[in-house]
Amino acid sequence: MARQFMKGNDAIVVGALAAGCRAYYGYPITPASEIAHAAALHFPALGGVFIQAESEVAAMNMVYGSAGMGVRTMTASSSPGFSLKQEGLSYAAGAELPCVVVNIVRGGPGLGNIAPEQGDYFQITKGGGHGNYRLIALAPNGAQEMCDLTMHAFELADKYRNPACIMADGITGQMMEVVEIPKAQPRTWDHSSWCVDGTPATAGNLVSSIILEPEELEAHNLKLEAKYQRITADEVMFEKYAVDDADLVVVAYGVVSRIVYSTVDQARAEGLKVGLLRPITLWPFPSAAIAALCGTAKSFLAVELSTGQMVEDVRLAVEGRKPVHFYGRCGGVVPGGDELLAEYRRVLGGGSR
Numbered sequence: 625m626a627r628q629f630m631k632g633n634d635a636i637v638v639g640a641l642a643a644g645c646r647a648y649y650g651y652p653i654t655p656a657s658e659i660a661h662a663a664a665l666h667f668p669a670l671g672g673v674f675i676q677a678e679s680e681v682a683a684m685n686m687v688y689g690s691a692g693m694g695v696r697t698m699t700a701s702s703s704p705g706f707s708l709k710q711e712g713l714s715y716a717a718g719a720e721l722p723c724v725v726v727n728i729v730r731g732g733p734g735l736g737n738i739a740p741e742q743g744d745y746f747q748i749t750k751g752g753g754h755g756n757y758r759l760i761a762l763a764p765n766g767a768q769e770m771c772d773l774t775m776h777a778f779e780l781a782d783k784y785r786n787p788a789c790i791m792a793d794g795i796t797g798q799m800m801e802v803v804e805i806p807k808a809q810p811r812t813w814d815h816s817s818w819c820v821d822g823t824p825a826t827a828g829n830l831v832s833s834i835i836l837e838p839e840e841l842e843a844h845n846l847k848l849e850a851k852y853q854r855i856t857a858d859e860v861m862f863e864k865y866a867v868d869d870a871d872l873v874v875v876a877y878g879v880v881s882r883i884v885y886s887t888v889d890q891a892r893a894e895g896l897k898v899g900l901l902r903p904i905t906l907w908p909f910p911s912a913a914i915a916a917l918c919g920t921a922k923s924f925l926a927v928e929l930s931t932g933q934m935v936e937d938v939r940l941a942v943e944g945r946k947p948v949h950f951y952g953r954c955g956g957v958v959p960g961g962d963e964l965l966a967e968y969r970r971v972l973g974g975g976s977r
Contacts, residue, residue, distance in 0.1 A: 626805040632770040633658035633797045636726055636790065637666060639774030640698055644811045645724070646672030647697040649686035651679060651705060654738040655794040656728035659700040680705040684712030684725070691721035692831040694819030696778055696811065700726035702794070703744050704735060707752065713787055714753030717848070718833030720818070722781035724774065725759075726790040728797035731956040739956020740794035742878060745933035748791050749907040756845050758852045760788040760859070761906040763877040767801035773904070775806060780859060782813035784851055791906060793929060795879040795958065861904035862913050866892065870899030872972055873917050875938050876927040877903045879958070884927060887964045898968050906934070911941035923947040925971055927964065930954055 630638070636659055640648070648663040660676065667674040673690075677683035683699045690697035701709065706727040716723055729744045731737040746752075748761045760780050762773045770792060777788040816825050835841040866888055867873055876884045881902040891898040901917065903910050914924070923946055926935035935950040942948050951967045953959050 627802050628805060629800055629802050630767060631658055631798060631800050632764070632767040632792065633728065634662045635767045635771040635803045636700065636774045637662040638803065638805060639771035640724070640778070641666060641670060642771075642806045642808050643696065643775040643778040644809065645696040645698050645778060646670070647690040647695050648672070648674050648699065649677050649683040649690075649697070650699050651677050651683050651701065653702045653705045655730055655740075655797050656700050656702040656705075656726065658797070659726060659728070680708035681712065684709040687723050687725070688712055688716050688719070688721060691716065691723040692719070692819060693821045694815030696722075698724040698726065700728070702728045702730045703732050703741075706744065707747070710747075710753035713759065714755050714757060715833045716787045717757035717759070718755060719831050720785040721787070721831070722778075722785050723787050724777045724781055724790065725787055726774075726792070729791060729793050731954070737956055738794065740879065740929060740958065741954060741956060742793055742880070742929040743931075743933065743954065744791065745906065745928070745930060748789050749909070749937070757848065758786070758855070758907060760784070760786060760855060761791055762788065762861070763791050763904060763906050764796060765878050765881045765902065766796065767799065767803050770796065771803050771806065775809060782811070784855055785818070786851065786855075791878075793878045856908040859905060860908045860910050860913070862910035863902040863904060864913070865900040865902070867899030867901055867917060867921070869897055869920065870917075871897040871922040872899070872925060872968060873914075873921045874898060874900050874925045874927055874968075875903065875914065875934070876900065877906065877934070878929070880927050880929060883959065883961060883964065887961045887968070890961065890965055891968050896968055896972055903934070909937045909941070911937065914938060914941040915943070918942060918945045921946060923949060923971055925949045925951060925967065927959070928952045929958065
């Protein structure tokens with residue numbers, strides 16, 4: 625298998641192309657711009673389509689159109705641009721259109737800055753647009769996962785006819801690592817029963833999210849909810865590290881989990897029983913896995929690049945059985961190992977900040 629040194633943003637394009645995505649619509653924004661740059665280079669070269677749209681709103685609606693034709697399609701942006709895509713994402717979820725949307729998160733709110741953050745967690749996991757819908761959300765913590773989880777996102781989007789999101793912080797998008805280039809995966813999902821591609825086989829299909837009769841819209845919402853329950857039951861992904869005997873379980877994702885890995889080893893060397901649970905799917909969230917650790921762990925600590933968002937899902941999973949603490953940095957500030965170790969000592973020692 626070929627290996628190449630590349631940015632996480634470039635690895636997303638490699639994964640998308642290997643997954644059979646052949647339509648990219650986007651608008652450049654730091655720190656996600658390399659995705660558009662790489663897509664502009666490689667999509668047309670492989671017989672696909674690249675369009676730099678006039679706006680983030682237009683890009684998302686172009687995705688809606690291509691997805692409605694049964695084409696594997698994607699767009700990517702960073703936080704302010706992702707905000708502009710919310711109406712289109714709600715439309716795509718309502719019309720049950722498979723597509724992949726990437727958010728390389730930067731500091732906010734507003735224009736903020738171009739440094740890494742995780743402050744878009746609520747927007748991505750709770751639904752930033754209107755109505756009763758969910759986005760499948762995957763959180764890579766390195767360049768290889770930027771590639772592999774993008775491929776997986778297309779599979780999940782097809783399987784459930786639902787938009788899937790890659791949420792990565794700016795560091796994960798910009799860092800360079802060696803990536804094993806995957807082999808192209810054949811697409812196995814049949815779209816002829818619902819897509820509109822101009823062929824006689826799909827002539828009777830309709831792609832729409834408008835349902836005017838209240839009872840019919842209620843039935844559609846309940847159908848979507850049943851789908852979301854299946855996703856919650858079957859598609860949770862997470863990683864555990866040194867949690868079996870941990871007194872303190874740290875919950876972290878993205879680049880923060882990379883820092884926590886090393887600090888867990890340092891804490892263990894000090895005799896502190898610390899472990900890590902890393903959510904890979906932010907939605908569906910690994911609530912059951914966290915709940916199962918309540919039997920052995922004395923406390924939990926959510927570490928995020930925000931003022932505290934994922935911590936709410938950790939608290940819901942723990943249901944008050946054990947203390948849940950929070951440690952966050954924001955505005956693009958990333959915690960160092962020493963400050964995390966100090967926080968582990970404080971929590972395990974029962975101290976206050």
